[in-house]
Amino acid sequence: xxxxxxxxxxxxxxxxxxxxxxxxxxxxxxxxxxxxxxxxxxxxxxxxxxxxxxxxxxxxxxxxxxxxxxxxxxxxxxxxxxxxxxxxxxxxxxxxxxxxxxxxxxxxxxxxxxxxxxxxx
Numbered sequence: 001x002x003x004x005x006x007x008x009x010x011x012x013x014x015x016x017x018x019x020x021x022x023x024x025x026x027x028x029x030x031x032x033x034x035x036x037x038x039x040x041x042x043x044x045x046x047x048x049x050x051x052x053x054x055x056x057x058x059x060x061x062x063x064x065x066x067x068x069x070x071x072x073x074x075x076x077x078x079x080x081x082x083x084x085x086x087x088x089x090x091x092x093x094x095x096x097x098x099x100x101x102x103x104x105x106x107x108x109x110x111x112x113x114x115x116x117x118x119x120x121x
Contacts, residue, residue, distance in 0.1 A: 002026060007034035007061065011041035011094070016050055032113065035061025038106070039074060039094050048102040060109035066091055067098055068106030 004023045009016050023031060033056050038044040044067070051058055060068070062075035074091045078084045098106075 002028040004028040004031045008036045009047055010039045011044040011047050013043035013046045016047055031056050033058035035059050036063045038067050039063035040090055044098050045102045057113050058109055059113055064106045067094055
């Protein structure tokens, strides 16, 4: 069984599209997203809707939680004051882009996914 795992798309729609193209070529049996759909880039709604359209099981990343709750904190571990300042700008910008329906979806993402995989011998 081929399983594709991905995470940290951070609203980068072209990267997500390239990932999906690669997964289709590899003919995977299952796809799981390990979170952080949004943040840092300009396509948060489009990325969320691509995941939803495909029904991909997804757990909430720290950025997803922050945006889902419309927080001004993403839970990121920025090390310098400059990074912290840029992080505040980023989460504020992302909050301004995300539509209510997509924000609600982020709030529904679980912290864990349990899956049973059958291995053919």
